[in-house]
Amino acid sequence: MSREILIDPLTRLEGHGRIHIFLDPDGGVDRAYLQIPELRGFEKFAQGRRAEDMPQITSRICGVCPMAHHMAATKALDALYQVDPPPAGRKIRELLYSAFMVEDHALHFFFLGGPDFIVGPDAPRQKRNILGVVDAVGLEVGKEVIGVRKQLRDLVAAVAGKAVHPVFGLPGGVSRSLSSETRQEAAAAAARAVEFGQFALGAFRKIVLGNPGYVELVTSEAYTHRTYYMGLVDDANKVNFYDGTLRVVGPDGKELLTFTGRDYLDHVAEHVEPWTYMKFCFLKDVGWHGFADGAGSGVYGVAPLARLNVADGMATPRAQEAYEEFVTTLGPGPVHHTLANHWARIIELVYAAERMAELAGDPEITDPQVRTLPTATPREGVGVVEAPRGTLFHHYETDEHGLVTAANLIVATQNNAARIALSVDKAAHALIRNGQVDDGLLNQVEMAFRAYDPCFGCSTHSLPGQMPLIVEVRDAGGALLREIRRD
Amino acid sequence: MTKPKIAFYWCASCGGCEEAVVDLGENLLTVVELVDVAFWPVALDFKREDVEALDDGELAAAFINGAVRTSEQEEMAGLLRRKSAAVVAFGSCAMFGGVPGLANLYESQDILDVVYHEAPSVQNSAGTLPAEHSRVAEGELTLPAFGASVLTLDQVIDVDYYLPGCPPPAGLIASAVTALVEGKLPGKGAVLAPDVALCSECPRAATKPDKLLVRAFRRPHQVFIDPELCLLAQGLICLGPATRAGCAAACPGGNMPCTGCMGPTSGVIDYGAKALSSVASLLDADGEDEITARVAEIADPVGTFYRYSLPASLLHRRVRPAATAEKEEVAP
Amino acid sequence: MSDCRYQPKIVAFFCTWCTYTASDLAGISRLAYAPNVRVMRLMCSGRLDPQFVLAAFRYGADGVLIGGCHPGDCHYQEGNYKTRRRIELLRAVLRDLGIEDQRLRLEWISASEGEKVQRVCNEMTEELRMLGPVRLERPQRAVAEPAGESR
Numbered sequence: 001m002s003r004e005i006l007i008d009p010l011t012r013l014e015g016h017g018r019i020h021i022f023l024d025p026d027g028g029v030d031r032a033y034l035q036i037p038e039l040r041g042f043e044k045f046a047q048g049r050r051a052e053d054m055p056q057i058t059s060r061i062c063g064v065c066p067m068a069h070h071m072a073a074t075k076a077l078d079a080l081y082q083v084d085p086p087p088a089g090r091k092i093r094e095l096l097y098s099a100f101m102v103e104d105h106a107l108h109f110f111f112l113g114g115p116d117f118i119v120g121p122d123a124p125r126q127k128r129n130i131l132g133v134v135d136a137v138g139l140e141v142g143k144e145v146i147g148v149r150k151q152l153r154d155l156v157a158a159v160a161g162k163a164v165h166p167v168f169g170l171p172g173g174v175s176r177s178l179s180s181e182t183r184q185e186a187a188a189a190a191a192r193a194v195e196f197g198q199f200a201l202g203a204f205r206k207i208v209l210g211n212p213g214y215v216e217l218v219t220s221e222a223y224t225h226r227t228y229y230m231g232l233v234d235d236a237n238k239v240n241f242y243d244g245t246l247r248v249v250g251p252d253g254k255e256l257l258t259f260t261g262r263d264y265l266d267h268v269a270e271h272v273e274p275w276t277y278m279k280f281c282f283l284k285d286v287g288w289h290g291f292a293d294g295a296g297s298g299v300y301g302v303a304p305l306a307r308l309n310v311a312d313g314m315a316t317p318r319a320q321e322a323y324e325e326f327v328t329t330l331g332p333g334p335v336h337h338t339l340a341n342h343w344a345r346i347i348e349l350v351y352a353a354e355r356m357a358e359l360a361g362d363p364e365i366t367d368p369q370v371r372t373l374p375t376a377t378p379r380e381g382v383g384v385v386e387a388p389r390g391t392l393f394h395h396y397e398t399d400e401h402g403l404v405t406a407a408n409l410i411v412a413t414q415n416n417a418a419r420i421a422l423s424v425d426k427a428a429h430a431l432i433r434n435g436q437v438d439d440g441l442l443n444q445v446e447m448a449f450r451a452y453d454p455c456f457g458c459s460t461h462s463l464p465g466q467m468p469l470i471v472e473v474r475d476a477g478g479a480l481l482r483e484i485r486r487d
Numbered sequence: 488m489t490k491p492k493i494a495f496y497w498c499a500s501c502g503g504c505e506e507a508v509v510d511l512g513e514n515l516l517t518v519v520e521l522v523d524v525a526f527w528p529v530a531l532d533f534k535r536e537d538v539e540a541l542d543d544g545e546l547a548a549a550f551i552n553g554a555v556r557t558s559e560q561e562e563m564a565g566l567l568r569r570k571s572a573a574v575v576a577f578g579s580c581a582m583f584g585g586v587p588g589l590a591n592l593y594e595s596q597d598i599l600d601v602v603y604h605e606a607p608s609v610q611n612s613a614g615t616l617p618a619e620h621s622r623v624a625e626g627e628l629t630l631p632a633f634g635a636s637v638l639t640l641d642q643v644i645d646v647d648y649y650l651p652g653c654p655p656p657a658g659l660i661a662s663a664v665t666a667l668v669e670g671k672l673p674g675k676g677a678v679l680a681p682d683v684a685l686c687s688e689c690p691r692a693a694t695k696p697d698k699l700l701v702r703a704f705r706r707p708h709q710v711f712i713d714p715e716l717c718l719l720a721q722g723l724i725c726l727g728p729a730t731r732a733g734c735a736a737a738c739p740g741g742n743m744p745c746t747g748c749m750g751p752t753s754g755v756i757d758y759g760a761k762a763l764s765s766v767a768s769l770l771d772a773d774g775e776d777e778i779t780a781r782v783a784e785i786a787d788p789v790g791t792f793y794r795y796s797l798p799a800s801l802l803h804r805r806v807r808p809a810a811t812a813e814k815e816e817v818a819p
Numbered sequence: 820m821s822d823c824r825y826q827p828k829i830v831a832f833f834c835t836w837c838t839y840t841a842s843d844l845a846g847i848s849r850l851a852y853a854p855n856v857r858v859m860r861l862m863c864s865g866r867l868d869p870q871f872v873l874a875a876f877r878y879g880a881d882g883v884l885i886g887g888c889h890p891g892d893c894h895y896q897e898g899n900y901k902t903r904r905r906i907e908l909l910r911a912v913l914r915d916l917g918i919e920d921q922r923l924r925l926e927w928i929s930a931s932e933g934e935k936v937q938r939v940c941n942e943m944t945e946e947l948r949m950l951g952p953v954r955l956e957r958p959q960r961a962v963a964e965p966a967g968e969s970r
Binding site for chain 2: 043158164
């Protein structure tokens with residue numbers, strides 16, 4: 001007699017995700033399916049739009065990481081119009097982008113995925129949220145997290161118009177130059193962010209690395225997958241969020257290939273399943289061989305852990321120090337422990353803050369030349385950035401008037417979609433025995449998803465509360481046998 | 488006295504409205520002291536059954552953001568409506584349909600075709616499409632039903648208040664919640680935002696000529712944009728004159744024109760019609776041929792004038808091709 | 820003998836000084852024209868808010884006819900120029916929304932051109948008869964509303 005468990009809704013990620021678990025006759029897991037029940041169709045209704053509107057239209061894909069879409073779209077416009085920003089224009093873009101990476105990563109660690117560690121995977125559900133985090137690390141810290149984020153987001157709004165759905169991206173530059181007052185504000189915000197990054201690292205060391213139980217959890221087989229990894233690296237093979245070359249390494253750490261964004265179609269493809277609206281990316285060079293890891297499967301990972309795996313290090317000193325500690329502890333070779341994403345995320349936060357400080361300290365950033373006006377006839381362009389949640393591709397084709405005729409978007413979390421599916425399935429298999437589920441166990445299944453910080457992870461979280469979960473255990477006829485509520 | 492209970496929920500949403508609430512920053516902590524958040528699926532553990540267990544009307548207010556497209560979103564909107572004394576359509580998607588409303592230019596099938604077949608990165612020789620019911624080796628999986636069009640919240644449930652913006656500005660959110668807590672919400676149907684056009688708030692207003700005429704409209708990527716001068720006077724299509732204030736002219740603050748996310752002021756039924764009327768009135772062209780040429784230069788008029796408001800517009804969506812259309816009875 | 824063919828509904832907005840006067844003239848001159856046209860009187864074609872056109876379609880019209888003074892003759896100097904520009908831009912939007920060009924017609928008709936009123940109304944009626952009714956849609960839910968559910 002088969003039984004099914006439905007986890008609906010998932011929390012701290014894409015609002016309407018659900019996990020549907022089929023049990024085998026012994027009460028173990030047959031298969032767990034992660035379903036995304038939503039589609040809006042940006043790739044279709046982008047057709048007919050003005051290309052220069054795409055940075056503001058595509059930012060509506062996600063109000064948590066709008067800057068990522070805005071930037072990928074803006075870079076696609078650069079390629080479309082064959083125009084590059086002047087140095088100050090590029091630096092302003094990267095400055096705001098770095099600020100965005102800091103605040104978005106901070107939100108995830110302290111409000112979303114972090115509570116799983118800071119408070120504990122088995123902690124009472126009432127505590128597994130920001131209030132529990134504040135209890136663990138102190139109210140002052142909670143206020144500092146809010147304060148740092150606010151300062152960074154206010155800076156973005158001051159330069160780009162709005163923090164949610166910025167407006168400043170244009171082909172060949174940004175809408176206006178940076179004043180020296182704003183540069184000083186940026187420098188102050190960056191300095192605070194760098195300090196904050198050090199604090200976050202310290203907190204992680206103390207709370208997670210200092211806890212053998214957590215270390216065991218992070219390195220456990222249940223949360224480990226040996227896949228390929230992809231991310232942007234600069235000329236020195238260091239992590240770069242704004243620009244670079246895409247590098248893919250295999251489960252053994254050897255470089256499989258590198259490519260530039262414009263050639264993405266040669267290497268990245270999408271697979272479709274009927275039970276979810278999200279498509280699953282895979283490496284064309286390896287092929288789709290089902291939901292499996294290993295060198296024979298085209299499944300790959302992106303985002304913090306993957307980025308650290310494909311790079312040879314970090315481009316700024318404190319981040320490099322943290323990276324070396326990371327590799328010494330969990331390495332050598334690529335780190336395959338999905339939960340290590342949380343640590344990698346903080347290391348990236350440190351890098352983003354240091355990068356922001358570098359740019360804010362650069363006198364060239366206040367140069368009035370921030371745009372190169374396009375003159376070429378537009379035709380086609382690809383823009384790539386590293387969003388907080390992974391590699392983001394925007395590809396537009398237009399007519400000669402710059403009206404979009406086709407758009408293809410590969411959105412960060414999609415790159416991870418197959419690996420996430422594997423992670424959830426494996427965690428469910430490892431954890432559920434004899435059909436027994438309880439609150440803490442369900443959360444540990446969710447942790448497999450949450451470590452990836454899937455898009456929408458960022459919603460709320462200054463509020464007290466618990467994670468909503470309802471589990472319905474049904475028999476093969478669909479009759480409700482048992483209902484477990486977490487409330 | 489018990490704190491009023493409120494709920495937050497999202498339909499076809501990007502999450503930006505949720506971020507806008509978080510952006511209240513420390514003010515949010517004040518809000519939490521004044522109200523009891525009884526349901527917020529992304530943050531709290533309360534489940535659908537908890538909402539069903541409430542008395543009808545027990546929630547002082549439900550703030551619902553996002554447009555409506557799926558059966559699940561329709562059900563949740565209906566449930567929250569029953570349980571709430573007041574429903575607030577929160578943000579431009581709930582109020583007008585929002586940017587996703589542009590999908591009303593196309594058929595569902597065309598959307599599915601592009602996403603799952605035609606996209607150059609898709610490998611799908613089997614022609615698989617996501618389905619409401621699908622059979623897998625272990626059993627059956629379901630997905631919510633997809634509607635034929637994007638709807639606004641008030642096309643699905645009765646709405647009491649509207650809070651425009653993409654996302655709503657933090658100040659307006661704070662005022663709305665305060666008004667709710669103090670029992671000072673205006674009459675039903677009110678829009679919780681100022682009722683004047685954006686030009687009155689825009690720092691560039693003093694540079695707007697009394698008689699404004701534009702020879703030819705330019706697109707933002709074609710010209711350098713002066714950060715002090717009225718954007719219309721620079722020949723850019725700025726929808727400030729047709730758009731409701733309340734955002735402190737954030738986009739002109741970013742040196743880009745207003746694109747109309749706050750929607751119209753009161754008394755206007757169809758935002759796009761008003762917006763295009765405002766822009767057309769400014770054209771400095773009289774001869775027929777000249778007018779035709781100038782208008783033809785305005786690229787993507789629907790995307791420009793109806794970017795946030797197509798589902799709420801009088802026509803609601805693009806007329807369907809004959810094969811798929813039926814003549815509907817018109818509403819009075 | 821009744822006409823059993825499909826009868827398009829046309830809403831006309833005529834300016835008082837020129838076109839409306841012309842339509843009176845047509846009446847006085849016993850120039851019969853298709854009864855499919857319902858006339859609304861405006862002081863000036865420049866009063867025409869594009870919302871009126873959309874509302875006409877929304878509430879059952881298959882076509883909209885606008886009549887104003889010839890360029891240069893507007894009683895209020897510039898009203899008809901504004902009309903021309905607005906209608907041209909509205910037309911671009913309607914095209915993108917799948918509404919055929921023939922459904923929106925703008926004519927300059929002076930007070931003495933009663934025959935032009937007759938000709939234009941008859942022409943437009945026949946054109947729209949060939950085209951058929953406009954197929955607008957009410958917002959439709961994904962799932963039919965259960966009985967008794969509050970709206």
